[in-house]
Amino acid sequence: MPRTPGADLPDHPDWLWNSPEPKRSYDVVIVGGGGHGLATAYYLAVNHGITNMAVLESGWLAGGNMARNTTIIRSNYLWDESAGLYEHAMKLWEGLEDELDYPLLFSQRGVLNLAHSLQDVRDSKRRVGANRLNGIDAEWLDADQVAEICPILNTSEDLRYPVLGATWQPRAGIAKHDHVAWGFARALDRMGVDLVQNCQVTGFDRIGDRITGVRTTRGDIAAGKVALAAAGSTSVLTDELGLALPIQSHPLQALVSELLEPVHPTVVMSNAVHVYVSQAHKGELVLGAGIDSYNSYGQRGAFHTIERELTAAVELFPMFSRAHVLRTWAGVVDVTPDASAIMGLTPFENLYVNCGWGTGGFKATPGVGWCYAHTIAHDEPHPLNAPFNLDRFTTGALVDEHGAAGVAH
Amino acid sequence: MMLIPCPWCGPRNETEFHYGGQADVSYPAEPQQLSDADWARFLFYRANPKGIFTERWNHQAGCRRWFTIRRDTTTNEIFQDDSHEAVTR
């Protein structure tokens, strides 16, 4: 049968997962059935042998930010702490398709982070240098080299903010987000882990400062340990415990074009001319931009953000002029004061927190799963997530990924 | 594109404003007397409610005044406060 380029994606398997009724008790309950919740459950089962476990999802599985991100995967972060965690995730990505036996469409097509000012150039070179010493593939490219990698990018001088060069991580790329979530979900289903959808956690059961279970719209569920993986909704959950978290939830919008013949071979991200673009597997352009400025749980953002994003896209890629926006959408991203995540123990016994991933959550998915599972199983952080504790806001030992050396996610 | 009621200029497009997050977070009277944890609370911790949020905006492209509104973070519906209240803090 003739297959038109871009016609479709690999078939999904014949079986994915059950939708069981929740049991009344589990060893571990994970709150949030997104990428992080599923990956954490997966590594709890595989690395730590815990399968009497439920992942509770308030809506449909992986329907939050996991279904709404722009699927960029990279590990070229500035600080050692971030680099360690994201590079660990990258290494896991590189074996994940085989491990899950699922076509994740993980495509290591490289990511360019553009520099548009002399300070961008300094910051970029600084980050490349740090990456290389951390064992992460990274290069600094001048504008001509950038043009070789991505010929459709406008590298001419007549841009308002010309491209002065870029950092290049060849191992970076994209994957198909739904497939990733479903790969984890299918594996969990096979191992007997309960994936419970339409199950909203409404509170916690506790004895003093020890958490003993969760209350849900589908009844109370006792749990040896409760691990939060609810992104922007985390602080809504912890408010009841009086556990404050330094996160703010914002809309983050993205959009997609119609299917187009392949023109864009890589992933391009620009902070100054704010947009990030890749061309996904079927041929659609996938674009993201900056977060909307205000707090919101509405899963929608403002139109001017979309307009600004497309202005940047057409500025950098004149060829995109007559591409069409088919659909825009938004997720709810939880951002921290230092643009780095929070993962670790809480003041409550048997309660663990993983949040604050802002716009970086998808790319960290397997790394988060691995480290968070370790944290939950051992009741102490994995060395890679130890720096991402809550205490850093008190001591001041931030992992400031957005300071002057800011890097879009 | 919300229509934000500036107490001085009237309703204006969201693009004229700069967001300031939670309102009514006072600078501690004696910062040097605070514990590191309490100081961190002032520096970094802000409410993040799903629902009504009392928050600050600055009419950056207009009168440059800071003011406070209440907004539902699930619908972006804005509830106008008494304008005198709104212009202080």
Add this chain to the structure above:
Amino acid sequence: MTGEYRLAEGGRINRDRPVRFRFDGHDYEGFDGDTLASALLSNGVHQVGTSIRYGRPRGIASAGPEEPNALVQIEEPFPEPMLTATTVELRDGLVASSLPGQGRLATEPDPARYDAINAHCDVLIVGAGPTGLAAALSAARSGARVIIADADTEFGGSLLGSGEALDHAPAGRWIDRVTAELRDTPDVTVLPHTTVFGRYDDNYLVAVEHRGEDAFTRQRTWHIRAREVVLATGSHERPLVFPGNDRPGTMLATSARTYVHRYGVLPGRRAVVFTTNDSAYAAAIDLHDAGVEIAAVVDVRPVATTLWTARCVERGIQILTSCAVTGTSGTDRVSGAQISPVPSADSAPTVPSELDCDLLLVSGGWNPAVHLHSQARGTVRYSEEIGALVPDSTPRGVRSVGAAAGSFTTGECLRTGSEAGRDAAREAGFGADTAEVPGAPSGPVTPPQPTWLLPGVPAESGDEQFVDLARDATVADVRKAVGAGMSSVEHIKRFTTIGTAHDQGKTSGLLSSGVIAELLGVEVAQVGATTFRPPYAPVAFAALAGRDRGDLYDPVRVTAMHDWHLTQDCPFENVGQWKRPWYYPQPGEDMDSAVLRECHAVRTGVGMQDVSTLGKIDVQGPDAAEFLDLVYTNKMSTLKVGRIRYGLMCHADGMVFDDGTVMRTGEHRYLISTTSGGAAGVLEWLEDWLQTEWPHLQVHLTSVTEHWATIALAGPRSREVLARVTSDIDLDNDAFPFMSWTDGTVAGKAARVCRISFSGELAFEINVPWWHGREVWEALYQAGSDQDITPYGTETMHVLRAEKGFPIVGQDTDGTVTPHDLGMSWAVSKKKDDFLGMRSFSRADTVRSDRKHLVGLLPPADSAVVPEGTQLVELAELPEPPVPMLGHITSSYRSAALDRPFALALVKSGRDRIGQTIYGHVGDRLVPVEITEPVFYDKEGNRRDG
């Protein structure tokens, strides 16, 4: 030549203006007023492509933007991917081709212009069919500001294609009359060919106006703020699922009617009409009357409506009730339809009968276009009566009416439309009444019978029953998804890709929900639908980018002396929005040699720099001193009038975020400077504290950046040059000491002159009114000509200040650096009770002794400049990664004065390591660098007084 399927007369096309076009390599002719689809049909062309996954022939399925099949690539006049043939206006020279999968973007620049416009109105009416026009009439007559927009090229909506009569006259007369009245009413904006595609907070709606290929502006994006919105967006006819339902010649019934009435085109010669509701009967009758033989009307319902039965009988059209089309024949075009009785519990299986046809019209009911309602956070519910989603709430300021609200008769649409227009205008504060509406024929209606999966059709045929034609997704695909455990419509959509194509499921969305419901054995209402997201219809990137491209991407700010800089052919550095001269190359010079020359001139003679871009804020009021004490780390209240002090600002977290000079200009007045890029942020930050935290302080802040043009005159000869253009300023060091200012006249202009220096040399900063900037600049340049006065740019300024160890905030700091880290504890007052940032200096992490310090670095004297950004390591040989890093180089240059490379760096415990050698990691090499004090030149500060 007229197409053979073109009727001799009728339609709204202009038969006096034939149009030639090319499709898939063949030349055709149509008329002005045709769409590409109608013109192709008039030439007997149904198949316009092949399907994306299975390569099956596909035809034109509709007459509007809901088209799932007929995707085309425009080749000429300019390449544009993936438009629907049903919405492409025919024009002379149009070249298009079928597009089975991916569209193609042009490689040459888009020559068209795109623009944006803002509008405010009391009532926005979306849709100009009978409902919208009636609404507009009521609203417009009230005096309200009305905007009425419709995606189609002309107003009229469903009336354009139905041949209906209003008040016993052709509907066109009413449309023309109403449109004319609206056009003639002041404050009414009439926008045909304008698709309202998004509804955002507080009734902010966005629309794209297609102004035509030859218009000055090809497309224009409307940003409309409306008090009230009337959604008269109509409805989309829904296809039916049965085996072979994708064969070319299969068309939505009412679309076929549109082709006859609006375009004078017969979509076939012999038609079978397959329906679940009354609306297809009108199509059957109209097509019959236009000359199409109707083989049968196949109705799944047991009883047809009496009125329609009578009309069919009159014309000899047979009606097969309780029957369904269960298969089709044909290769590239439908040639026959298999008809089977709908099986009941006790009926025996029957062999389908086959009817020959070249056109198969289908109608599975109507989906109200609830997209914008849903975007307005309106809820929808599944209506059993009409078998579709209807609005279930009235979001504030938004009312759905007419077919968009599930009312499908013209009479009801006119009446409710008129009322909605009145109500919206009243809500907006106008005394409105309903406009009179014409009478429309009506009769009793038999309820539709929502039909998803046909009973009795074997499951094996599921792969030939298409649910989403655009994505080639079938019942078998849905069955597979359900079989894999999926039950959420969102999961099934992702599994099957249904609803993700260019049409975003306009015809397939609810259909798939119905199929899912049947396969899961639940109610359609339980399955629901996926979210309706903007845009309602695809919109070009360029239309949203508008004119904000190139130089208009971001405002360009230039100084008063900019035109002079241009005469020097100097390259510019973007600093925030400012354009600043980077260096001034002389013929044959590269950047390095130009900068060395400029540096040398400042250190030995005299140079001048345009520093107008530095932010300037006038701080006035009785509490100005107290205020500045709170926001700067150092004490400003002790500064004497006439004196200047350098100041650092920290955020409350103790990290440096801006710096500059503070000039006391009066008892209650200061002029402070900020970095060029940070000016707006600093002003807003200061206002924040002033207004919300310390409102008791009487202080006013005014940005005066563009009041003053500022020239830095630097170098041992600067006093001599300045003396030539001023007579009333005593430039003597005792009279005019370092870090003081004075008012006087420079080059005949009132000036404020400061003794401040960012280079360490004797220097003056001359501030004059912006208007005189260039004049004074040129006077100084002239005055120094015999001294070889040398204009210098940002690069030289950076080198000179680095030689003195002065940090640049944002280059030598990155938001994680305290004043102490910079070695600037001298600028942190110990006498104040508090200032912003103070408390943070005593946190566990900020008191660490191994924090990074700003230090100097000296690479070997004969080596190259070590690149900025270079990471620094301890050991001369690299261990395996991860390699511990000590810090990085923040600034790095070749010094003309020292005749060697040097650098500034942030290094862990740097001040405790002075004299040690560490290594810069450059490429794959390690370059030794010696840690030094950050001040390289004139450590004693002897040169500042000349």
